[in-house]
Amino acid sequence: MLQRKWITMLLITCNLLITAQVKSSEIVINNVSGEKETLVVDILKLILSKSDPQVTIRQYPEALPTSRLEDEVKLGNIDVMWAGINNHLDESFMTVRIPILKGLLGHRIFIIRKDQQSKFNNVKTLDDLKKLNAGQGTQWGDTAILKAASVPVITTLKYPNLFYMLEGGRFDYFPRAIHEPWSEVASRPELNLTVEKNIMLVYPFAMYFFVEKNNQALHEKLTQGFEMAIADGSFDELFFSNQQIKDALSKTHFKNRIIIKIPNGAMHPDTPIDRPELWLDPTSL
Incomplete structure (x- = not known):
């Protein structure tokens, strides 16, 4: 009787450990669609493949508007969100301060x-x-x-x-x-x-990944993976080979356009403006 009880407890413990491992290797994001969102998801997959090859990405059952998305990240129901930077997001979440789309x-x-x-x-x-x-x-x-x-x-x-x-x-x-x-x-x-x-x-502007303020482990995982993808060239390869980006760079005709510049006073002091490899330079295209 005691032996059977011990075996039952062992099985329950093993199931809990397996469930925890499955959950820890799954990243939940908002439900998204369309070319531009697909590119961001592809970038997220790339950087996670560098720092945690076992991780999987699951989309939330419904597409959430910004206000609800922020709430779900704070509650832990969604792990990663992305948005153009503003002071509110910087104060409310942990920012992975590498521009997702090169500014x-x-x-x-x-x-x-x-x-x-x-x-x-x-x-x-x-x-x-x-x-x-x-x-x-x-x-x-x-x-x-x-x-x-x-x-x-x-x-x-x-x-x-x-x-x-x-x-x-x-x-x-x-x-x-x-x-x-x-x-x-x-x-x-x-x-x-x-x-x-x-x-x-x-104007200077970046889209970043954001995670819940206390989720240091995921923040480090995303930062490390992003740095690895930049260092080995796989991020640039993915970015510039994306058909949407290739079409945009081809159709924009940078050299024929009048450029009007305005400042962005909301840029965080930690913005990595001293790292040119993180930003798009139209003059080099």
């Missing part, structure tokens, strides 16, 4: 209405741009950057609304990172939208 989010070209290109042909300076209204998400980090530079901004909470608001004339242009507008316009053929041809708005 690509700070290189902006515009989605505009098809009949409005002539309006933008006359934009040569920041003062010229300030005569027009941008459209942005209310909680996006770059919205604060534009406002701080006195660029007029019309906002909405829901990302899909911005395309319809633009077509409806609520604002003049929708600034997008250079890898975003082509597919966004193509996926909405019913709307009278196109990509502006002459201007690129540039």
Whole structure:
């Protein structure tokens, strides 16, 4: 009887250990779709393969908006999230301070209405741009950057609304990172939208991975894996071989665009601006 009880307890203990091991090797992220989100997930898979080859990634059952996503990370139901940096995120989470997309989010070209290109042909300076209204998400980090530079901004909470608001004339242009507008316009053929041809708005901006504030182990795992992928060249290989990035770099025509620069006063003092290998340099492309 005692022997059977001991064997039962041993089996329970073994099952608990196995369950714990399975859970520890699984990373839960938000439910995402689309080319740009797939690229971030591919980068996450790459860096985890360097620091923990056994880990698996599972998507949450539903796609969560930003506010709920943050809550679920704090509760431990989601392990990793990613977003453009802002002070709120820096204070609320642990930041893996390596730009996921090489600062690509700070290189902006515009989605505009098809009949409005002539309006933008006359934009040569920041003062010229300030005569027009941008459209942005209310909680996006770059919205604060534009406002701080006195660029007029019309906002909405829901990302899909911005395309319809633009077509409806609520604002003049929708600034997008250079890898975003082509597919966004193509996926909405019913709307009278196109990509502006002459201007690129540039400011320092990074998208980072974030983890729960006390999850030091995962933070170290992500940081270590990212550094390994940068050092062995596999990150650059993945990034520049991505079809979305290749198309964006080809279509943007950097040398033909007027570059308008604005500062980003919200950049954290620990931002690794002294590491050029982490950032996109359009002049070298």
